[in-house]
Amino acid sequence: MCIYINKYFHTIGSTRLHPSAFQCIGLKGCCKTGSMKHIHAALLFSIIVFALSAGALYRQTAMPLPDLKEGQTHNSFSPNSGEKDMDSDGIPDRIETEIFISNPKRKTLFVRPSREKEACETPDSEENPCLEYWKEFSSAIFPGSSDGRANIPAFCEANIEVIIVGHPDNPYKPMQKFAYHPASDSNHPPCSIMEITLKKKIGRDGWPVYPVTTEDEPHRGHTFFRSNCPMDESTSRSFWVWSTFGYSSSAEKSNNYYKAFIYAYPLDRYFSEGAYASISVGEKPVVTDCKKYPGKCNMLSPFNFNDSDPPPNPPYLLKPDDTVEFNDIEFDADGTILRIGQRGKPYTREEVLARTVVHEMGHALLESVQEDHCRNPSCILYQFVLDWDPRCFGSSCDPGRKKNSVQCKHGPGGSHDIRAHGIVYNHIPDNPKIKRRIKK
Secondary structure, X not given: OOOOOOOOOOOOOOOOOOHHHOOOOOOOOXXXXXXXXXXXXXXXXXXXXHHHHOOXXXXXXXXXXXXXXXXXXXXXXXXXXXXXXXXXXXXXXXXXHHHHOOOOXXXXXXXXXXXXXXXXXXXXXXXXXXXXXXXXXXXXXXXXOEOOEOOOHHHHHOOEEEEEOOOOOOOXXXXXXXXOOXXXXXXXXXXXXXXXXXXXXXXXXXXXXXXXXXXXXXXXXOOEXXXXXXXXXXXXXXXXXXXXXXXXXXEEEEOOEEEEEEEHHHHHXXXXXXXXXXXXXXXXXXXXXXXXXXXXXXXXXXXXXXXXXXXXXXXXXXOOOOEEOOOOEEEOOOOOEEEEOOOOOOEEHHHHXXXXXXXXXXXXXXXXXXXXXXXXXXXXXXXXXXXXXXXXXXXXXXXXXXXXXXXXXXXXXXXXXXXXXXXXXXXXXXXXXXXXXXXX
């Protein structure tokens, strides 16, 4: 079945907030805006107050560890080994405070943002094929990130700290290296790294590789028109669609998480392609499939009204600029414009990327399948694209939710949310020598 103004099951994204707005409601200090010095001071003060007020040392009951899949082992620093793991993320508090300099009260998610190199014919190695650190991940897509911590409000609200592998300001120096791997770390810390890759190539790797039956596959990164798409049992609609630019496959997994991929080619086409001489009532598109006739799609787009277009609007006469919108436009089955309503809110490329990345990170944490989605429009894992506004994970992102509104249940196997025990979890490095040393 077609989906109205959406990009199938792995294209929902998220927007970044304005730098001045990076503070999650009710979680002051979670979205990092201060320095590591302030965090250390606050942590030391909390420890002193706790020690003075307690009559005896607090002994935490060990949390049950998540079930292991074939080939996995629990890390040697788990709560069952006798060390406290306050947030049950697989990293004992001692390792968090002494090595990673992370918050022992928030689950720690390590991510390695990478992008394909502009020109790379020969891979650097099997582990790092033509990849480099994706610096825009923290500087542009998630502004406000510092000290190797990604400023992502959706994870902040979920009480999850996102630490960036390869960030030059990461307080744990070994992790400043883009190719960091815990198996080669002399400390052998529990650390599972989520891989997030921006794919930039044009060709087979320039867009997701779908099953043959997927309707989006033939368009290969280009925008196209969908005619008479069934909306329900009695109605249908015709509209333009962009090709998928976010995808995570259940067939690709690394470091206990699935891999998340972002595709620059279809994202760029979403912003730039258009097949109308003008956006005005009665205008018919030159073509309805920009994959077949890419040279004819350098005109005006229903996704992208130029901010500099002189009034009255409509009509719109200028070619696309650097923002996109969800504009209220009605088409007939041939793509002819029947009605032009209100212009939508403009979104930048970074805002579209931010929400797409967060959505795909949610898939990478769960099962990377359609069932990861929910029916709550306020959730980042809602399967349809209604806008590029920021969303959180789960029903908590809808504070005004009514009693009978849709609840979020993500993924098969009862994983209701990314907050569930064992979803964000760090294992020991997969290294036989390390395992033998631990057994002794």
